[in-house]
Amino acid sequence: xxxxxxxxxxxxxxxxxxxxxxxxxxxxxxxxxxxxxxxxxxxxxxxxxxxxxxxxxxxxxxxxxxxxxxxxxxxxxxxxxxxxxxxxxxxxxxxxxxxxxxxxxxxxxxxxxxxx
Amino acid sequence: xxxxxxxxxxxxxxxxxxxxxxxxxxxxxxxxxxxxxxxxxxxxxxxxxxxxxxxxxxxxxxxxxxxxxxxxxxxxxxxxxxxxxxxxxxxxxxxxxxxxxxxxxxxxxxxxxxxx
Numbered sequence: 001x002x003x004x005x006x007x008x009x010x011x012x013x014x015x016x017x018x019x020x021x022x023x024x025x026x027x028x029x030x031x032x033x034x035x036x037x038x039x040x041x042x043x044x045x046x047x048x049x050x051x052x053x054x055x056x057x058x059x060x061x062x063x064x065x066x067x068x069x070x071x072x073x074x075x076x077x078x079x080x081x082x083x084x085x086x087x088x089x090x091x092x093x094x095x096x097x098x099x100x101x102x103x104x105x106x107x108x109x110x111x112x113x114x115x116x
Numbered sequence: 117x118x119x120x121x122x123x124x125x126x127x128x129x130x131x132x133x134x135x136x137x138x139x140x141x142x143x144x145x146x147x148x149x150x151x152x153x154x155x156x157x158x159x160x161x162x163x164x165x166x167x168x169x170x171x172x173x174x175x176x177x178x179x180x181x182x183x184x185x186x187x188x189x190x191x192x193x194x195x196x197x198x199x200x201x202x203x204x205x206x207x208x209x210x211x212x213x214x215x216x217x218x219x220x221x222x223x224x225x226x227x228x229x230x231x232x
Contacts, residue, residue, distance in 0.1 A: 003159075033220075042120075042206050042222030043160070056219055091160065105220060107152075107160040 002026065004108035006092050012114045018080035021111045025073070025094030031055075032069055033105060034077050035091040043091055049075065050097055079113075087115045120209050122223035129197050130231050137192040137226050139207030146212040149190040150220070151181055155203045163205075166190065177201070199232045 005024040013019050025032050030051050035043035046065065048056040052072040060067070064083070069075040079086055089112050093105040123138035141147060151163040164175025171183040181192045190207060207223040 040224070042208070042224050043220075044222070045219050048219065093160075104150075104162060104165060106162075109159040 004092055004094055004106055006090075006108040006111055008111055009109060010112050010114075012116065013082055014116050015084055016081040018078065019082055019113060020076050020078045021090050021092075021113075023075045023077070023092030023108060025075075025092070026106055028096070029094035029106075030072075030097035031095045032075050033093040033095075034067055034075070035093065037089040037091055037110070039088070046077070082113075082115045084115050087113055089113070120207055120221050120223040122205075122207050122226050124226045125224070126227045126229070128229045128231065131199055132196050133230075135192070135194040135197045135201070135228070137205055137207075137228070139190045139192065139223060140188050141190070141207075141209045141221075142188065143209070143211050148210040148212070149181070149183055150208040150210075151175065151179070151190075151192050152206045152208060152222075153203050154206070160206070163192070197228075197230050199230045201228060202230045203228060 004026055007022050011019055032049045034046045036046050037043040044059060046060045047067045049069040052069050064081060065079055067075060067077045077090060089110040091110045092108045095105045119142050121140045129135060149166040152160045153163045154160050163179050164173050164181055166173045166183045174180045179192060179194050181190055183190050205226045205228060208220045210218060210220055
């Protein structure tokens with residue numbers, strides 16, 4: 001079974017530039033998550049989609065971050081403009097969704113963003 | 117505030133030593149509990165999970181964890197570590213019946229270094 005795919009794996013930009021990350025979840029997984037993992041910390045949920053609808057975006061800095069999952073499959077996360085504190089690994093995860101038995105999340109390799 | 121705490125930030129052990137990593141959460145309702153591991157250069161992967169039933173759960177690679185509801189704890193154990201267990205370990209929880217329903221909340225992680 002193919003895992004969660006993410007691209008690019010690494011990205012270096014200057015502050016105030018924009019950047020986009022792409023995620024393709026495991027086939028058939030209805031729920032997709034974007035996490036931010038700052039060095040030395042655990043991942044923090046940014047946004048959760050159920051199919052193409054947003055379930056939770058309470059911790060997404062909406063003045064600069066946006067995400068979409070238009071067809072309910074792959075997703076993009078965008079930062080515009082980037083700040084130094086956005087340097088982190090951005091993780092995508094997916095799960096089948098539904099009841100408690102399907103809450104196991106599978107993670108992609110992440111995109112390491114460095115903002116200079 | 118609802119949170120997950122991992123007691124040890126950095127643990128150094130010799131091969132064959134026993135391991136116990138502490139994890140506590142602050143929430144009085146129903147929880148699902150997870151331990152994830154991130155080996156150097158690899159993505160997050162699930163070690164073990166607790167949803168219900170036997171509070172002693174066994175995961176991959178000889179790891180186990182015990183859910184003690186009265187102590188709000190889910191400590192990870194392994195009787196004899198190997199050099200290949202060197203990795204970062206994250207405890208995570210899903211809280212049910214609260215505003216965080218369905219969202220994985222991670223601890224800050226514990227870096228385990230096993231000396232050969």
